[in-house]
Amino acid sequence: MLAKLRMALILFIIGSLSGLSIVGVHRLTEDAIAHNELMQQYDDYVVIFPDIDLSDLQEEDIDEDIIQRRIDAYDQNGDLLGYIFVGRAQGHSGMNTILVGVDPSADIVKVVISATDDTPNYAQIIIDDYLPNLSNQRIDEVDYDTSTGATNTYNSVRTVIDAASLHVAGDPAMEAYLSVFDDAERYATNFVFDDEALEEEINIFNAADEIIGYAYIAFIDDESVYIIFDTDDVYQATVSQDVDTSVYDDDIGTKIADIEPEDDDLGLILAELKDLLTNSTRVSLEYIARYFELYDDEDSHIGYTYVGIADGFGGLNVIDIHINLDGELIEYEVVRSNDTPDYINPVLENFEQFIGDSSLSEDDALADDVTVGATRSATSIYNIINAAFEAHAEREGE
Amino acid sequence: MAEKTKKNPMKKKKQQLGQLANFTKGIIRENPIFVFLLGMCPALAVTATLETGVGMGILVIFVLTASNIVVSLIKNFIPDEIRIPSYIVIIATFVTIVGMLTQAYAYALYQSLGIFIPLIVVNCLIMGRATAYASKNDVKSSIIDGLGMGVGFLAALALIGITRELFATGAIAYGVYLPLPFEGSIINTSMYLFNMNVFVGPAGGFIVIGIWLAIFNARGNYLKKKKEVERQAWIEEKKKEAAERKRKKAMEKAGEAA
Numbered sequence: 001m002l003a004k005l006r007m008a009l010i011l012f013i014i015g016s017l018s019g020l021s022i023v024g025v026h027r028l029t030e031d032a033i034a035h036n037e038l039m040q041q042y043d044d045y046v047v048i049f050p051d052i053d054l055s056d057l058q059e060e061d062i063d064e065d066i067i068q069r070r071i072d073a074y075d076q077n078g079d080l081l082g083y084i085f086v087g088r089a090q091g092h093s094g095m096n097t098i099l100v101g102v103d104p105s106a107d108i109v110k111v112v113i114s115a116t117d118d119t120p121n122y123a124q125i126i127i128d129d130y131l132p133n134l135s136n137q138r139i140d141e142v143d144y145d146t147s148t149g150a151t152n153t154y155n156s157v158r159t160v161i162d163a164a165s166l167h168v169a170g171d172p173a174m175e176a177y178l179s180v181f182d183d184a185e186r187y188a189t190n191f192v193f194d195d196e197a198l199e200e201e202i203n204i205f206n207a208a209d210e211i212i213g214y215a216y217i218a219f220i221d222d223e224s225v226y227i228i229f230d231t232d233d234v235y236q237a238t239v240s241q242d243v244d245t246s247v248y249d250d251d252i253g254t255k256i257a258d259i260e261p262e263d264d265d266l267g268l269i270l271a272e273l274k275d276l277l278t279n280s281t282r283v284s285l286e287y288i289a290r291y292f293e294l295y296d297d298e299d300s301h302i303g304y305t306y307v308g309i310a311d312g313f314g315g316l317n318v319i320d321i322h323i324n325l326d327g328e329l330i331e332y333e334v335v336r337s338n339d340t341p342d343y344i345n346p347v348l349e350n351f352e353q354f355i356g357d358s359s360l361s362e363d364d365a366l367a368d369d370v371t372v373g374a375t376r377s378a379t380s381i382y383n384i385i386n387a388a389f390e391a392h393a394e395r396e397g398e
Numbered sequence: 399m400a401e402k403t404k405k406n407p408m409k410k411k412k413q414q415l416g417q418l419a420n421f422t423k424g425i426i427r428e429n430p431i432f433v434f435l436l437g438m439c440p441a442l443a444v445t446a447t448l449e450t451g452v453g454m455g456i457l458v459i460f461v462l463t464a465s466n467i468v469v470s471l472i473k474n475f476i477p478d479e480i481r482i483p484s485y486i487v488i489i490a491t492f493v494t495i496v497g498m499l500t501q502a503y504a505y506a507l508y509q510s511l512g513i514f515i516p517l518i519v520v521n522c523l524i525m526g527r528a529t530a531y532a533s534k535n536d537v538k539s540s541i542i543d544g545l546g547m548g549v550g551f552l553a554a555l556a557l558i559g560i561t562r563e564l565f566a567t568g569a570i571a572y573g574v575y576l577p578l579p580f581e582g583s584i585i586n587t588s589m590y591l592f593n594m595n596v597f598v599g600p601a602g603g604f605i606v607i608g609i610w611l612a613i614f615n616a617r618g619n620y621l622k623k624k625k626e627v628e629r630q631a632w633i634e635e636k637k638k639e640a641a642e643r644k645r646k647k648a649m650e651k652a653g654e655a656a
Contacts, residue, residue, distance in 0.1 A: 003477070006477070007477055007479060007480045010475065010476065010477070010480060010484070011480055011483065011484065011487075014472075014484050014487050014488065015487060017491075018487050018488070018490070018491035021491055021495060022491060022494050022495065022498075025494075025495045025498050025499065026498060028502075029498045029499060029501065029502035029503075032502035032503065033498065033501045033502050036501065036502065036505040039505075040505065040509075093513050094513075115509070116512065117512060117513045117516075118512075118513065119443075119512075119513060123512075
């Protein structure tokens with residue numbers, strides 16, 4: 001016991017001395033580091049707006065998770081050149097600092113990776129081959145590349161641009177939700193559809209983090225449309241800038257099951273939603289969005305389909321999990337995935353060993369020889385199937 | 399009277415190394431990269447130019463020497479069970495310090511080396527010298543070992559950096575990444591032969607390291623053969639001496655008998 005205490009004490013002393021040394025050097029260097037970073041950012045400002053007047057920078061600190069600062073850039077004549085948003089987002093090996101330059105008409109001028117801990121060769125791929133493609137695109141309608149070879153670095157760029165977009169173009173989604181729910185505080189994607197018109201299901205939260213409603217984002221004539229329901233699936237509104245939705249105003253306060261959609265674009269989406277909401281049940285579990293009853297060819301009820309969603313390597317993976325009435329896994333189907341097929345396919349094959357089982361073994365599901373190089377794909381599938389078993393057990397309990 | 403015999407050259411080599419030999423051993427004979435293949439990650443990743451290679455080499459010399467000093471100083475207080483975690487904390491502390499100093503006073507180098515500065519923590523050379531040498535020797539020897547091995551590491555990175563930069567750009571620049579008060583080119587040729595971009599990338603790193611490893615191996619093989627020839631010659635000489643002694647003894651015996 002004494003020996004263990006002695007070892008703990010020695011480690012404590014070494015750790016403390018290390019910490020003190022680091023604090024001391026940090027104090028010594030922090031001003032110089034801050035100065036270097038500022039000079040670096042000034043250099044980046046000039047890269048974005050070559051005519052910028054560095055003596056007249058108007059900077060505003062923004063207390064957000066991603067966007068840290070906004071700079072209004074003026075030239076020597078005092079004319080507004082545009083805005084620079086300084087943001088930080090998670091890359092492959094740490095936080096990346098990214099600057100997004102936007103002109104007054106909301107077009108991206110240039111995107112610069114100012115600091116990164118990612119592997120230099122990978123970061124360079126994004127800098128050389130993908131950042132130039134972002135210039136001259138409208139910040140709220142950016143067409144991102146889907147496969148870059150340096151996904152995490154590119155995703156960090158994407159995160160910062162999307163966050164900057166909210167400052168430039170506003171957040172039309174939040175405005176739409178606030179028009180229905182005064183107490184709407186935040187929203188989060190609950191489900192992503194594999195559908196041309198219907199894009200996402202959104203959970204709307206109040207300040208107490210309770211779900212107060214649902215919204216469905218759809219596209220009609222390339223225009224975003226927010227179809228909003230309360231927690232009882234009662235139709236509340238359809239908010240859109242240009243699409244005329246007044247024909248459904250009489251249905252406000254009606255449950256989706258009782259609405260008779262017209263034969264127009266919005267009506268087709270409402271019909272799809274009616275079908276979805278009346279035939280499925282929402283699940284308030286992480287990784288599982290809803291479930292449907294599952295029938296065979298002879299219309300016999302044979303089990304349930306749980307729709308799962310989790311972050312993979314290239315974005316969200318959406319997977320249908322079929323479980324029979326005895327709680328055994330029948331099948332799983334990838335509905336949507338942007339993960340590299342060469343990585344996700346062996347992982348999917350590995351999960352075939354669990355068909356007929358009513359639970360997953362983490363050791364077998366995430367065995368090193370299968371998941372090496374595809375950890376995030378494997379973990380996302382594991383989380384979804386595991387959550388499906390959990391949702392099934394919960395449903396059985398009810 | 400006992401006859402004088404030549405000393406065994408093998409035995410001579412195995413004698414205690416002096417401090418000078420302790421310093422120089424890491425440069426060629428026990429070069430961390432070309433002989434022990436330690437620290438290959440930075441050797442491949444940051445040697446696209448001479449300056450980045452030298453920059454990384456300087457950082458490693460600092461971390462290696464400093465951690466050797468501390469490990470040597472506290473070696474008697476660290477129980478075996480917590481030796482590795484203690485050394486890792488010590489090394490990580492110096493790497494963090496060196497990272498901050500580089501960020502403050504050599505920002506271009508800091509940006510160029512990027513993630514490879516924190517990765518010095520997992521450089522096998524540093525942990526290897528801490529456990530194999532500093533934890534068993536006095537502070538003075540550990541400092542010299544750290545400096546010598548560090549200089550050997552730096553020399554190897556510089557050699558790889560020079561080769562890659564020259565073949566990729568046809569020039570060897572200075573003052574770009576290191577905080578030197580001047581900048582320019584040591585060599586600047588616009589020869590078409592040298593504009594081979596492959597040497598900037600990872601493939602170039604592998605090719606150049608392969609070539610230098612081959613050269614070092616060829617040198618090692620040559621020395622080995624030379625040593626073997628010396629050994630054989632020594633054995634032959636000893637055999638001759640033994641035969642001579644035998645012959646003399648036999649003649650003495652024959653003389654006594656007569």
